[in-house]
Amino acid sequence: MSVQSPTLGRCGRVYIVFRREFRSYFATPLAAVFLVIFLFLAGLFTFNIGSLYERGQADLRPFFQFVPWLFLLILPAISMRLWAEERRTGTIELLVTLPFALSDLVLGKFFAAWAFAVVAILLTIPFWFTLAWLGDPDHGALCTGYLATILLAGFMLSIGALISAWTKNQVIAFVLSVAVSFIILLLGYPAALDVVRAFAPSGVIESLASTSALTHFDALMRGVVDLRDVLYFVLGMAVFLWLNTAVIDWKKSD
């Protein structure tokens, strides 16, 4: 007699993996510590270093300008454990022999990490309330700014998840994720492009800039929702998650 039900679909499995993974963040005080550090640094960058009050403008430009660089250190700390931990504990051996597609696991774990990052981002919403209380901000621009921030977080987490799938060592996963994300961000940083501009033709500069997450993030942050910018992040995530699945399949017997 079988106890299995044929009704559980792909979404159901993704949700089950998502739920377990998301809950695991809160199984230890680590999640609270992480959120506190993130909020502290976001506040520091926005109000102190970014001089939100002194600027006299009702926008969150200091927050949005600093958040990619904050993500550079914070998000790899979330993504480094996604697969490296499963490899270290050996649970991956059982997971990859379960009778369903590996992509279900990849999606469930990724969405959990992204949801955790979104919780952290949404905890900065009081910054928005502060602006609305002090002045008359452009709420549409703030909305697209937060959309860009959430998309950037997903994009960087998908890179981190791919790297985590590659190694058993969480420290290596963290360092490599920081390095790769740094390069992808740096390609869109004007000062970095100026260095390349000295010896590369303008076509190359434009191509480099268009591959950077920072370029597309800045475009959305200004309040203009261009579908190409949104697609950049969505397709980027899809590609990295597809590669993540391929790496798990390739290294499943390691």
Add this chain to the structure above:
Amino acid sequence: MLTLRDICKTYGSITAVDALSLEVRAGEIFGLLGPNGAGKSTTIAIATGLVAPTSGVVDLLSLGSPSQASVRRHLGLAPQEITLYGELTARENLLFFASLYGVANAAARVDSLLQLVELDARAKSRVSTFSGGMKRRLNLAAALVHDPQLLLLDEPTAGVDPQSRNRILELVRTLAAQGKTIVYTTHYMEEAARICHRVAIVDHGRLLDVGTPNELIARHGGSSVVVVIRGDAELRVVTVDPAGEVARQLSSGGVTGIRVEQPDLEAVFLKLTGRSLRE
């Protein structure tokens, strides 16, 4: 139930499994016996679809290769490593795997499994607080959660105390009595002799022989030794007919003690491979 035909697995110049053919019959406990590095775990990994063989055919229940997800649904795996989430309770761990399999009435199924492995009293304890033996039993329950027809147990008693080992062995016997087919790898020959209906001895990735423990002992175990004690003197008589020799010695009188040392699977293994099981 499970057929491996001419399976080879090579990693570069290293041959982990060398032309291995096995036929596991429905309802039996099939022991895969060999020292560390003999190719047992690779064979199990091939049987689960985790590792693709370099050549050869794997078939489960005449449905095809376990590399297909639909075929893997019929097997349960308890890997050599503990594959549980330490931050979850015993019940949450089983519910997680039951949910992934889409088990109907998962809560009731999980509760019955916790009773089966005698962990119902610790159902709400975090797995990180469990002893090695308790983790092993829960690992076994996780492999059973979807009620598979074939159970692959890779060294399920590794690193556990004798009491937990006995519990696990009894559990395996209970599962076999319930109709499960079990492939059991171990390098403890006494476990194999105790619970397995048939045993395959492998070394260097090759199948050396397969049969019931008694058949293997009869084929390769050699002679028995009758130890006869007369006062302070001990006489060791090598014989192929221990019962007859005991009768002869007793009838000759003056015997103060007598015992028979029969060949076991360890002796079989030594004969076949020239080395101990635990080397």
